[in-house]
Amino acid sequence: MSTPYDTCALCPRLCRHACPVATVWEPGAPSAIAEVLRDGALGRVDASLAQLAALACTDCGACQEACAIDRPVPELLRKFVPKVEVPTQLPPIAGTASEVAVCSGDRRWAEAFAAQTGRAVASWTPPANWHETDSKTFGELFSGRTAIVADGEDARALRGAGVVVVWLGDALGWVTEASCSSGRPALACCGGRGPLRDAHPEPAAALAQLWWARSGGQTLADARCRRALGRQDVVDQLLAGT
Amino acid sequence: MPTSSTSTLDRRAVARDRLPGTTLDTWQGRAAEGPDRVIWPTSKGDVADALTEAATAGVSVVPWGAGSGVVGGASATSGQWTLDLKRLAGIGPLDPVRRTVEVDAGVNGQQLEDWLQARGFTLGHSPSSIGCSTVGGWAAARSAGQFSSRYGTFEDMIVWFEAVSPSLGHMRVGEGGDAPEAWAPLMIGSEGTLAVFTRFALRVWPVPEHRRLRGWQFPDVQSALNAMRLLMDGETWPAVVRLYDPVDTRIGGKTRPKSDHRPWFRDWLDSLRSMPGVSGRALSLPLALPGLVNHVFDRLASGVLLIVGWEGGREVTDALADAGEAILREGGTDLGEEPGQRWFASRHNVSYKLMPIFADGGFADTMEVATTWAGMEPLWRAVRAAVRRDVVVMCHMSHVYPEGGCLYFSFAGRGDRKVWERVWRRALDAVAQSGATTSHHHGIGRLKASSATAEAGIAREGWRQLKRILDPGGLLNPGVLDADHPPHPPADAPPSDAGWTAFAPGQGRWPWADVGLVPPWRRAPWMTSALRVSGPGFLVGRAPRSASGPDLRDWAANHLPVARIEQSAPPDGDGVMARLAGDKPWAIARAVLHADFRPGALGVDAGQLAVGFRGPAADALMSALLRRFPGERVPWRTYPWPWRDLVPCDDEDPAAVTAWLHSVGRPR
Ligand SMILES: Cc1cc2nc3c(=O)[nH]c(=O)nc-3n(C[C@H](O)[C@H](O)[C@H](O)COP(=O)(O)OP(=O)(O)OC[C@H]3O[C@@H](n4cnc5c(N)ncnc54)[C@H](O)[C@@H]3O)c2cc1C
Ligand code: SF4
Ligand code: SF4
Numbered sequence: 080m081s082t083p084y085d086t087c088a089l090c091p092r093l094c095r096h097a098c099p100v101a102t103v104w105e106p107g108a109p110s111a112i113a114e115v116l117r118d119g120a121l122g123r124v125d126a127s128l129a130q131l132a133a134l135a136c137t138d139c140g141a142c143q144e145a146c147a148i149d150r151p152v153p154e155l156l157r158k159f160v161p162k163v164e165v166p167t168q169l170p171p172i173a174g175t176a177s178e179v180a181v182c183s184g185d186r187r188w189a190e191a192f193a194a195q196t197g198r199a200v201a202s203w204t205p206p207a208n209w210h211e212t213d214s215k216t217f218g219e220l221f222s223g224r225t226a227i228v229a230d231g232e233d234a235r236a237l238r239g240a241g242v243v244v245v246w247l248g249d250a251l252g253w254v255t256e257a258s259c260s261s262g263r264p265a266l267a268c269c270g271g272r273g274p275l276r277d278a279h280p281e282p283a284a285a286l287a288q289l290w291w292a293r294s295g296g297q298t299l300a301d302a303r304c305r306r307a308l309g310r311q312d313v314v315d316q317l318l319a320g321t
Numbered sequence: 322m323p324t325s326s327t328s329t330l331d332r333r334a335v336a337r338d339r340l341p342g343t344t345l346d347t348w349q350g351r352a353a354e355g356p357d358r359v360i361w362p363t364s365k366g367d368v369a370d371a372l373t374e375a376a377t378a379g380v381s382v383v384p385w386g387a388g389s390g391v392v393g394g395a396s397a398t399s400g401q402w403t404l405d406l407k408r409l410a411g412i413g414p415l416d417p418v419r420r421t422v423e424v425d426a427g428v429n430g431q432q433l434e435d436w437l438q439a440r441g442f443t444l445g446h447s448p449s450s451i452g453c454s455t456v457g458g459w460a461a462a463r464s465a466g467q468f469s470s471r472y473g474t475f476e477d478m479i480v481w482f483e484a485v486s487p488s489l490g491h492m493r494v495g496e497g498g499d500a501p502e503a504w505a506p507l508m509i510g511s512e513g514t515l516a517v518f519t520r521f522a523l524r525v526w527p528v529p530e531h532r533r534l535r536g537w538q539f540p541d542v543q544s545a546l547n548a549m550r551l552l553m554d555g556e557t558w559p560a561v562v563r564l565y566d567p568v569d570t571r572i573g574g575k576t577r578p579k580s581d582h583r584p585w586f587r588d589w590l591d592s593l594r595s596m597p598g599v600s601g602r603a604l605s606l607p608l609a610l611p612g613l614v615n616h617v618f619d620r621l622a623s624g625v626l627l628i629v630g631w632e633g634g635r636e637v638t639d640a641l642a643d644a645g646e647a648i649l650r651e652g653g654t655d656l657g658e659e660p661g662q663r664w665f666a667s668r669h670n671v672s673y674k675l676m677p678i679f680a681d682g683g684f685a686d687t688m689e690v691a692t693t694w695a696g697m698e699p700l701w702r703a704v705r706a707a708v709r710r711d712v713v714v715m716c717h718m719s720h721v722y723p724e725g726g727c728l729y730f731s732f733a734g735r736g737d738r739k740v741w742e743r744v745w746r747r748a749l750d751a752v753a754q755s756g757a758t759t760s761h762h763h764g765i766g767r768l769k770a771s772s773a774t775a776e777a778g779i780a781r782e783g784w785r786q787l788k789r790i791l792d793p794g795g796l797l798n799p800g801v802l803d804a805d806h807p808p809h810p811p812a813d814a815p816p817s818d819a820g821w822t823a824f825a826p827g828q829g830r831w832p833w834a835d836v837g838l839v840p841p842w843r844r845a846p847w848m849t850s851a852l853r854v855s856g857p858g859f860l861v862g863r864a865p866r867s868a869s870g871p872d873l874r875d876w877a878a879n880h881l882p883v884a885r886i887e888q889s890a891p892p893d894g895d896g897v898m899a900r901l902a903g904d905k906p907w908a909i910a911r912a913v914l915h916a917d918f919r920p921g922a923l924g925v926d927a928g929q930l931a932v933g934f935r936g937p938a939a940d941a942l943m944s945a946l947l948r949r950f951p952g953e954r955v956p957w958r959t960y961p962w963p964w965r966d967l968v969p970c971d972d973e974d975p976a977a978v979t980a981w982l983h984s985v986g987r988p989r
Contacts, residue, residue, distance in 0.1 A: 081680065089348065089676040091339045091389055093669070096431035096452040105334040105359075105388070105405060114347065115333065123350055131330055145452070147670040 082120040083155050086148070087113030097145035106132060109142045109152045116159075133159030322374055323367035325360040325402075335359055335403045338388040338395040340768060341675075341686040342741050348679055349736070356383065356397035363408045365519040368485040372517070372796060375402050376487060381799050384513035386458030387429065389450040391687065392766025394462065394512045394801050406457055409519055412436050420915075421480050422525050426457030426518040442525040445472030448762075449669045457518040462764035463510035463869050465727070467668055469720045470553070471560035471632065473846030474762065476509045476872075478523045484508065484516035486791035496522070506872035507787050512764055513798040515784075515791045533642040534561065534630035536660025537653035542566055543698045544652050545627045546718070550694045552629070553723045555936035556921055557645040558847050561630035561719075562726075563664070566701065568618045568715035569731070570626040608683040608713070608735050615709040627653065628664045634917035636945045644938035678733050684741050685733045688748055692757035693725035693821075693864040693889075700755050704730055707751035711744045720761065722865035724820070724851040724889035727761040756860070760869035770804040773870050778859025783876030802870060820890045821853070847919045850890065856883040864889065896921055896935030897943045901952035906930035909950065918946055922959055933957055 082088075092101070092110040100107030106115070112132045119129030133156045142152045326332075336355030337343040343353065357380060362368045375382045383397040385405045397403045409427035415437070416422070422442070424433055430451040437443055447466035448454060454464070460482060465474040472478070481495030482505075492500040494508060508515050539545035545564045552559055629649060631642040649655070675685040692700050697718065705714050712734035720727035730748070734740050749772045752759045759772040774781055781803065788795075788803075853862035854877040861873045878884050903909050906925045913920070913932055922933030932952075934942040943954070 085680050086676050089344065089679045091450065091672055091675075092387070092453040093450075093672060094452060095387065096429045096435075102410070102429065102432070103408060105385075105407070106330045108334070111334045114352075115330065118350075118352065121350070123352070128329060147667075147673055 080121060082117045084113035084117040084120065087150055087152060087155075088117040090150075093147070094142040094145040097141040099141065100136065107136070109136075109150075112136060112156065113152075116156075130159050322370055323360055323362045325358050325371075327358050331359045332356055332403075335385050335388060335395070335397060335405060338390040338393060338766075340391055340393040340396065340766070341684055342738060342768075343393065343396060344679060345684050345736055345738055345741060353396070353398060356401040356403040357399055358402045360402055360404050361408050362404060362406065365409075365483065365485055365491050368404065368406075368409075368517050368519055369490050371402070371404055372485065372487045376794060376796055378402075382517075382796055383798050384457070384461065384517050386427065386455035386461070387453050389454040390458065390462055390764055390766060392462075392760075392764045392768040394764050394766030394798070395458075396767070404517060406517070406519075407455065409457075411520075415440055415442065415525070417442070420525050421522050423520065423522050424456050425520050426455065426460075428456050430454050430456065430459065437525055438528060441528055443528050444478060444523060445526050446475055446478060447668070449672055451669060456521055456523075460509050460518050460521065461512050463762065463872075465720050465762035467563075467719065468560045468632070469846075470562055470722070471558060471846070472526065474720070476506075477846045479505075479509065480522040480524055482509075482518055482522075483520040484518045486516035487796045488791055488793055491519075492516070503875065504787060506875050507784055508871070510764075510869060510871045511784070512766060512801050512870070514802050515787055515797065517797070529560075529632035529634075529638075531635040531638045532560075532630060532632040532665075533638060534628065534661025534665055535646065535649075535658055536656035536664075537627040537629060537649050538624045538656055539564075539627055539653045540624055542625055542701060545625050546694065546697055548627070548649055548652050549718075549721055549726070551648045552645050553721055555644065555648060555938070556847070556849065556919070556934070557641045557648070557936060557938055558631075558919055559629050559641070559645055560632045561628060561661075561664075562721045563628040564718040565626045565628075566716040566718075567623070567625055568615075568713075569717045570624065571618070571621070572715060608678075608681075608733060611713045611734055612710045614713045615705070618713075618715075626656070626660060628661050630661055630665070636948075637917040637919075637942065640938050640941035640945055643941065644936065647937065679736065682736045683733055684736045685731065686741065686744070687763075688730045688732070688745075688752075689727055689761040689763050690730075690752045690757050690759055691720075691725060691727045691761040691863065691865050691868055692755070696755060696757055697726060697728060700752065700757050701728055703751045703755050704728070704748055707747040708732060708744050711740055711747075720865070722851065723849045724866070725864035727865065728757075729761075756863065758863040758868045761865075762869060765802050765870045767800055769869075770800070770802055773802065774804040776859065776863070777861055777870075777873055779856070779881065780854070780859045780861045780873040780877040783873045783880065784871045786876075787871075821887045822890060823885055823887045849921070850888055852878075852889075853887050854878045854881075855885050855887070856881055895957040896933045897939045897954065898922065898931055898933035898957045899943060899947060899952045899954045900926060901930045901932060901946075901950045903930070903951075904928055913946070913950065916949060918942065922957075924958075926955075926958070931955065931958065 087110045090110040090113075092108045095101040095108045095110075098107065098109055101109070101111075105111060115124060115132035116129050118124040119126055119132075136153065136156045140153050143150060146152075332355035333352065334355070336353040337347065346352070360367075360371045362371055372382060381401050383395060383401050383403050385395050385397075385403050385407075387407065388395050395403075406427035407429070409425040411425040412422070412428055412433060413436075414423055417440075420442075422433075422437065422444075430446070430448070433456060434444055434447075434451065445466070445468055446459065446464070447468055448459070448464050449467065451466070458464070459475045460479065463474065463476055466472065479495060481493055481498055483491065483493045485491050489500075492498070494500045494502065494505045537545075537548075539548065542564070549562050549564060552562065627649070629645065631638045631645065646655075678685040688704075690700065690704075701716055701718075705716070708714055712732040714730060714732055716728055716730045718726055718728050732744055732748075734744060745768065749759050749769065753772055753775065758776060760769050765773040777784075784803065848866075851862065851864060851866040852874055853860065853864060854874045855861070856877070859877070861877055862868070878886050901909050901913070906929055909930045910923060910932075913923075913930070918932070918934075920932045921935040921939075922931070924931050932946060934946075946952075947954075
């Protein structure tokens with residue numbers, strides 16, 4: 080019997096270098112996940128084990144990009160993810176804010192930023208499909224401000240609108256030059272993919288490591304990602320700081 | 322104690338490496354449970370703690386890099402703990418003057434290469450598993466990359482390494498080491514049985530400025546092998562030499578890069594299905610009737626494809642490639658750049674071809690073996706004859722050396738573990754009987770423990786002695802490398818190959834006649850001579866110079882009174898030579914080597930550096946050299962390789978100069 084996971088399950092993990100999770104955690108390698116999911120689909124292992132395996136993925140898409148046969152791993156795994164509760168609409172950007180934190184997943188990122196930096200911050204959760212909105216709107220909205228971004232796709236949209244973008248991890252000093260051998264702290268937020276990749280040529284490995292260390296090496300989602308934002312325990316651990 | 326886990330998910334993920342027999346097991350619902358515990362050290366201290374703890378708990382320990390091994394070396398089961406090393410993940414510093422990089426053992430190969438390339442360097446090590454293997458795994462399995470004839474195999478890249486053994490704890494071997502250098506050839510290739518590698522200094526190269534790759538068609542395997550041998554004898558140092566046998570020419574030679582948007586692994590199936598008598602039928606038919614398929618392929622085959630490429634500095638690359646391509650034109654038909662470019666673009670993709678075969682109910686496997694030039698064509702025939710009734714078989718030949726090369730067979734058969742086991746038994750027997758080595762670069766693991774033990778015979782005692790020193794309790798990776806009762810009969814006679822001469826220690830033509838003086842990091846990847854050591858019932862170094870497992874030659878030659886030492890002949894005769902102006906000869910030597918020249922002779926004469934080239938490219942290389950470095954041509958003279966006479970260079974930064982000269986040796 081065939082399952083959607085067959086090809087990856089048989090793969091010698093050829094994309095593992097691209098996967099920020101596989102870099103630090105073996106069961107997170109796309110083919111390792113697929114192997115468990117296949118056994119799950121065939122009733123050979125418990126469904127909860129299969130879901131646990133699937134949750135390792137941060138949905139960054141780097142594996143698919145690296146895969147020579149373009150296997151849609153993120154898409155295959157998405158259905159295993161519990162629904163994330165997106166916070167209700169936050170207040171619009173305050174006029175006094177000198178910086179804006181764009182938190183498409185969870186406003187707590189912005190709050191943490193404000194608390195840790197002591198700076199005036201307006202947090203804003205964009206409406207659904209905001210990436211498709213006319214880029215001019217964002218140009219105006221963010222005019223004169225730096226966007227502090229926790230998400231690769233948001234960064235892409237903002238950068239496309241000419242807004243200066245800084246990754247939240249950098250802004251908070253979580254990843255310092257000392258922790259990044261390139262001297263240019265890496266962005267693992269999108270697994271090294273997306274618009275910030277150019278600014279961060281470092282493989283996602285360095286950052287994924289750091290995140291792993293932060294979480295005591297025990298969490299499943301050791302690389303930060305939109306999906307991890309939906310997990311209370313991970314968010315709490317990460318925001319607790321080192 | 323470092324972080325560890327006993328969760329099902331963690332244990333399952335490291336239960337097996339990529340040995341196809343275990344892939345078949347998992348596929349068919351016989352997944353292994355894995356070890357009792359998985360441990361993630363983040364420092365060498367963690368590694369030492371884990372080993373101590375395991376000894377106390379009475380369990381054995383299996384090191385795990387990325388589990389891309391294909392010989393069962395990293396698989397673990399109950400009663401074992403797996404030491405997953407991927408969190409030993411530091412890269413750097415890079416020393417651009419010495420051209421070395423320090424790197425932790427758990428670093429993923431592609432991540433290291435990306436890091437280096439971003440800084441203008443390359444390791445030059447490019448196994449097709451580069452994305453799914455680690456630096457420590459490369460050293461442990463003595464890995465070889467696709468550009469091995471230019472950059473060497475992995476052991477050639479090591480300047481020093483650090484490791485932790487159960488009895489001695491932390492040690493460093495090689496430059497600046499605190500453990501005997503003679504241990505290095507035995508530890509590299511020891512597949513986690515002697516110590517756990519934690520850190521390396523590796524030699525790096527500038528990203529090549531220029532690359533020339535072309536495809537050539539030859540009428541048959543032997544004529545192509547002849548041309549390949551001439552390339553190596555002529556000291557033209559190609560980076561890639563890759564010959565596909567007639568079947569692989571139809572399949573592997575057609576691999577396309579991703580940009581084609583076609584799932585090109587289907588080519589493999591399509592070419593099977595498009596064959597007369599098979600067309601339109603399911604894959605199960607060819608896999609069920611491999612004898613027929615092999616027969617049809619043999620009849621359809623016309624000619625073989627050879628991919629040859631050079632890379633490096635522009636001037637040197639062009640000089641070498643011009644001379645090499647002239648050799649290839651003699652017997653081959655130039656197919657132009659396209660086949661070479663296509664191969665390059667898809668060079669890591671061939672592994673994707675194996676998945677659909679399993680998915681369609683079959684199995685696929687690969688076997689890499691090696692022998693001398695004269696033995697290659699007969700070995701190719703012998704293996705095919707041995708397995709052709711059970712599997713569709715094809716072969717390519719890459720990783721060539723002046724004295725011989727590697728044959729890489731791919732098998733596809735019915736997904737039945739018994740068939741898989743039978744094929745391996747028959748194939749390894751055929752290899753052993755023809756006097757070749759049963760492993761070139763995939764390692765020995767559990768799969769080849771018997772055949773490798775039989776080959777090594779009493780020379781295996783070298784590894785066992787060191788095992789008693791480093792791991793007396795047998796904590797590390799039991800069952801890997803060494804088998805007590807070898808079922809494979811040792812070869813009756815060493816493979817005959819003109820050009821091998823026996824000598825008594827101290828009497829060889831090249832300095833490494835004094836066996837024991839040339840550990841890998843003192844050897845240029847382009848050494849023209851190789852060494853093999855034989856005696857009653859054993860032969861180590863069956864050519865080429867690099868084969869999986871611990872390198873037992875040095876130990877055997879020095880410890881076994883019955884040892885017969887043989888050396889493959891470097892090309893004879895004169896070349897062209899020049900003395901370069903300047904009174905800092907070794908600083909100039911470094912500059913010459915940095916400029917990508919690979920001299921066939923190098924020495925100091927009256928305080929000046931003498932540099933010589935041989936072979937068909939010699940004149941062009943000399944002209945290029947003299948355009949860069951002032952000097953005058955002088956009569957040819959053979960110098961011993963510099964590691965003999967070299968004194969640290971005191972006319973410039975000695976560390977920098979001597980470090981670079983690792984590539985040709987360093988002072989004693
Ligand atoms: C698709 C595919 C293509 C391949 N192509 C090539 C190729 O072109 N060239 C080539 O040489 N090989 C190739 N291989 C084989 C494999 O990639 C190599 O053997 C590689 O060196 C294994 O590295 P790893 O980190 O995955 O080690 P693992 O598989 O994890 O381990 C291999 C062995 O080394 C030991 N080990 C691992 N790390 C350490 C350490 N730090 N210290 C001590 N022992 C350790 C393990 O116990 C085991 O015995 C290929 C494999 C696959 C699946
Ligand atoms: S995405 Fe591609 S490379 Fe990664 S495991 Fe799946 S098939 Fe292999
Ligand atoms: S989408 Fe990203 S995190 Fe998920 S398996 Fe692929 S590379 Fe890994």
